[in-house]
Amino acid sequence: MLICPNCGTANTDDSKFCENCGTKLEGEAQYVPEETGETKVEPAAEPENAPNMESDEEPTAEPEQAAEPEEEQVESAERPEEQVSAFDQPVEPEAQPEPEQWQQGSSDQGFDPGMDQGFDPGMDQGFDLGVDQNYDPNMNQGFDQDFTQNMAAGGAPRKKMSRLQIAVILEAVCLVLLVVAFFAIGNSRSSAISVAEKYFEAYADQDWEEVYGMLELPDGDFIQEDQYEKIMDASEQPEITNFQVREPVGNVGDGITQTFEVNYSINGQGQSSTTVTVVKQSRKSMLFFDTWKVSADGLIAQDYSIYVPKGAQTAVDGVQLTEDYLVSEEEGQACYQISIFNGVHSIQAEIPWCETYEAQFDTTAQAEYAVSGLALSEEGTQAVETKLQEAMETYCQAALAGSSFDEVKELFAEGAPDSNEDYYENLRNSLEADRYSSAQQLQLSGFECDVSEVGTYNGSLQAELSYDYDVSYTYQGMFDDAPESRTKDGSSYASAQFVYDGDTYKLWSFTPGSIWY
Secondary structure, three states: OEEOOOOOOEEOOOOOEOOOOOOEOOOEEEEOOOOOOOOEEEEOOOOOOOOOOOOOOOOOOOHHHHOHHHHHHHHHHHOHHHOOOOOOOOOOOOOOOOOOOOOOOOOOOOOOOOOOOOOOHHHOOOOOOOOOOOOOOOOOOOOOHHHHHHHHOOOOOOOOOOHHHHHHHHHHHHHHHHHHHHHHHHHHHHOHHHHHHHHHHHHHOOOHHHHHHOEEOOOOOOOOHHHHHHHHHHOOOOOEEEEEEEOOOOOOOOOOEEEEEEEEEEOOOEEEEEEEEEEEEEEEEOOOEEEEEEEOOOOEEEEEEEEEEOOOEEEEOOEEOOHHHEEEEEOOEEEEEEEEEOOEEEEEEEOOOEOOEEEEEEOOOOOEEEOOOOOEOHHHHHHHHHHHHHHHHHHHHHHHOOOOHHHOHHHEOOOOOOHHHHHHHHHHHHHOOOOOEEEEEEEEEEEEEEEEEEOOOOOOEEEEEEEEEEEEEEEOOOOOOOOEEEEEEEEEEEEEEEEEOOOOEEEEEEEOOOOOO
């Protein structure tokens, strides 16, 4: 009979494969004669498909150790009554340890192709009962049929993956695909040219909310979305039917800005072109992608100057001009500077003694704007007349008393011209007593005020005042024993310019006219 070199099962002489484990039986022919009970081994040629079982480790058995089974065989022959076959010995089944995966080159699976392939029945079929008393010839000693067939075919054993391993691998593949798709889509949508295309598409659709959100704009009270939408809705925008965005020839860029050329068609007008410049922002989109904004160059009027009368409450597009935008105040005029969208804007000013001022201005047509053409209200006209009369009487009484200009300086706005003092000195000198006469009283009457205009430059009020005067004075001639009381009457006119100083109107310039006696 043939003994399987793998599992030790006895097979018939004509068997080609082991009946228990399926191993091909071409390595050795073994039989046991009935008379002597000795096992004879006939060496056979190595099977063609025998796996390469050479180990990288040193053989575990020395040549002297390989001869030990023969000595045991002799002892077994001398004492046949004590010989017990491993196949006849009852074995109590025990829990077998989990078989280890066989690795090529390892010899700890109970089978070493580098060892002598001979089989000696005197050696308990090649097994040491002192080591493992639970041998079962029906067991495959940790090998399955697939493993044995794979070894017979000369290939390495295949290790099956668990469901958890397969799930982990699938999840890793999906994660990689998601990351690749994430970066591909993100780079595509956040690229400079895609931003330029999206911007011009919104512009062609006149979606001003979308356009505003893509602009790089400075902070300011006059740079607001509703203001931009009003300007764009009020402007006449052409109907764009088709467009193409491309990089112009020679456009290298500096890494911060990129400029693209846009060719587009206008309904009924033909082809036209423009440029769109995008600017890279310091912040990242979604932590990884560049952020681009469309440059607002040409859309914003930077530091646009607006001149209004000092003290006027002024609003542009409904937004109040506060002291934050005030840059200077001089000659009764205040100058504000703001940054605002280019286009047509509304302005409203509340100026004391004047009608409410309302107008429009175009930043693209005017380099600066000054409030002008103010009209006095009825209350304002009466206030100017009263103010001028009071100033005239105070001025003349101080001159009659011979007071200095400091007495009337409070009537004038800060920074008024020095010529006002000269006019005052002239009136005071004319009323001053001399050798023959001395003015005692001065009465003014018959006031008629004419507010000729409101200044176009600084909102000043121009007015003329005609009046009658009556001077009471004493005269003493060279040969008179006592002074004689006399009176002198006449008429004259004064001109004045008022400016608002933030609290009220004050004189900017004043000529009192001539009073003679």
